[in-house]
Amino acid sequence: MAAAGTAPRRSASSAFVSVAIVLAVVVTCSLFPPSSSAEAAACSSHTFSGNGGHLYASCADLPRLGATLHYNYTAATNTVAVAFRAPQAKGGGEDGWVAWGINPSGRAGMVGTQAVVAFRRSNGTLVAYPTVLDSYTPSMAPAAPEDLAFPVSGVAAEHVDGKGMVVYATVALPAAKGSKFTHVWQQGSAVVNDVPAAHPTTGDNVLSTATIDFSE
Numbered sequence: 722m723a724a725a726g727t728a729p730r731r732s733a734s735s736a737f738v739s740v741a742i743v744l745a746v747v748v749t750c751s752l753f754p755p756s757s758s759a760e761a762a763a764c765s766s767h768t769f770s771g772n773g774g775h776l777y778a779s780c781a782d783l784p785r786l787g788a789t790l791h792y793n794y795t796a797a798t799n800t801v802a803v804a805f806r807a808p809q810a811k812g813g814g815e816d817g818w819v820a821w822g823i824n825p826s827g828r829a830g831m832v833g834t835q836a837v838v839a840f841r842r843s844n845g846t847l848v849a850y851p852t853v854l855d856s857y858t859p860s861m862a863p864a865a866p867e868d869l870a871f872p873v874s875g876v877a878a879e880h881v882d883g884k885g886m887v888v889y890a891t892v893a894l895p896a897a898k899g900s901k902f903t904h905v906w907q908q909g910s911a912v913v914n915d916v917p918a919a920h921p922t923t924g925d926n927v928l929s930t931a932t933i934d935f936s937e
């Protein structure tokens with residue numbers, strides 16, 4: 722376990738206040754129009770080498786942070802397989818993190834969101850796992866299966882040279898909620914002691930939420 726000597730490379734201070742404040746701000750987001758399906762999506766040019774090179778039936782250019790979401794929705798089981806891709810945060814090089822999640826409450830914010838997060842550990846290994854954003858100060862720790870409000874499987878990460886990070890996951894959507902959900906996404910430039918650190922609390926980082934109908 723090589724988590725020990727992670728030398729902080731940036732003058733920390735205000736930036737790292739805590740994951741708390743960080744993700745917290747995502748909360749106040751107003752609603753943004755989902756990216757129009759009529760547009761020729763830039764996402765349609767993306768291909769994936771991870772996850773067995775699977776193709777996805779649909780994709781959306783998300784309205785903030787240059788992120789995209791590819792997805793395959795299976796109505797019969799109300800599950801969706803996703804590939805979330807986001808550029809590395811500015812200044813983070815390859816040391817940042819990306820996350821995507823669903824807030825089953827429908828609130829356009831972070832608290833209550835069940836997310837998948839991906840980053841590079843201090844020992845160089847890429848890691849991705851589900852995590853529960855249960856407060857404005859989430860631990861960002863891996864969630865045990867019994868802590869998940871709805872099951873998430875097949876979580877994996879891929880680094881795309883110069884283009885950021887991809888997180889793969891298959892989500893069993895909450896029953897009786899249909900196919901339309903509020904989703905939330907995020908990127909941060911730092912991981913400290915193998916824990917994703919606070920993202921900026923201004924600009925796109927607090928506006929990165931939308932609604933999505935996976936059946937469209």
Ligand SMILES: *[C@@H]1O[C@H](CO)[C@@H](O)[C@H](O)[C@H]1NC(C)=O
Nearest residue numbers: 722723724842843844845846
């Ligand atoms: C990196 O650390 C993780 C968590 O401790 C461990 O599971 C993984 O095997 C390590 N990888 C390498 C290449 O040492």
Ligand SMILES: *[C@@H]1O[C@H](CO)[C@@H](O)[C@H](O)[C@H]1NC(C)=O
Nearest residue numbers: 772775776777778793802803
């Ligand atoms: C998405 O659905 C298509 C068509 O059914 C299938 O070929 C592909 O493997 C699926 N991709 C994933 C990631 O499940």
